[in-house]
Amino acid sequence: MDDMKIELVPEHIKKIIPYLPGKPLSEVERELGLKDVVKLASNENPLGPSPLAIEAIKKHINEVNLYPDNGVYYLRKKLASILNLSMEQVIIGNGTTDILGDIARTFLGPEDYAIVADQTFLVYRLAVQAVNGNLITVPLKNYTYDLPAMAKAVTPHTKLVYIANPNNPTGTMVTGEEFDRFLNSIPEDIVVALDEAYYEYIQDPAYPDSFKYVREGRPVIVLRTFSKIYGLAGLRIGYAVAPEELIRYLIKVKCLFNTSHLAQVGAMAALDDHDFVTKGKRVNKEGYQFLSEELKKIKVEFIPSVGNFILLILQEDPYKVYQKLLRKGVIVRPMKMWNLPQELRVTIGTHQQNLRFIKALKESL
């Protein structure tokens, strides 16, 4: 392709290193000749989808001849009422990934810079590169977002900062106090995308009250998802909350009909599934306790996590360990692409899955 006389693709698109998804579970099982492969690679919900969401999807399945509601009226209204915001402060996306891309498309021009952490969710970087924006990457400090360093990296050209709280893949969080200090140390006209995909798992009272900034009218866009605690990653639906003016701009670039009717009704029902959410939090907490105790016993270093995943720091080559685990039917994620060459990320599963992982890990080190 590079040799073609007519340049089909601009340089900034050629330069993008694409996100490499894992193989489908069924394909891994077919290749390995295994039946019960456990996927602990994508921070999905090990309990399956919210049962109330499934019920609602079944009930509405015959309505898919119609286009979905592009304004996502009922879900925005419901979220606004639960979150004590106005529906004009809420936008719905095809997963938060969709909105993360829209944020770059809305706020970045070719002269503008976005600040991202070096070892974080890869979508931020991809979103900026796709719109030919410029990137400043700031390394983590002790596996945690270094907000003072990110504030120092701001220049007059900075328009946007992406922050994952907690960070994926490290599982560390920044506190409300730290975030306050950060916001107060940067110019007021920089948009901050605060990605709280794992919000519901957090138990630490020092976690930021991020809607406070939205109510104050600060240019903060808080993103949350139905992919994690509600178990709806395959439906593709998430939301963002921001001051009304920012939401109005985001709506201008949003892809038409970006969330399906079934995703909308599923998400509405999931919001009422309090038992499922409570169970998800409990299983995650117990799973974290179990895994951290077992990892300590076998002297595997890990970063304390507030999310539904744990980052291990290995002495061995993580890719080799990943392959050994794979052959034993446990899929995890080596972190080289995240610039973490000695690390491996594992999602916290059900107790049975965690047992499988620990047994396979012991045999693979």
Ligand SMILES: Cc1ncc(COP(=O)(O)O)c(C=O)c1O
């Ligand atoms: C920090 C972070 N943000 C967003 C997402 C993606 O969420 P969604 O499924 O809503 O696109 C993930 C998924 O792993 C994530 O880790």
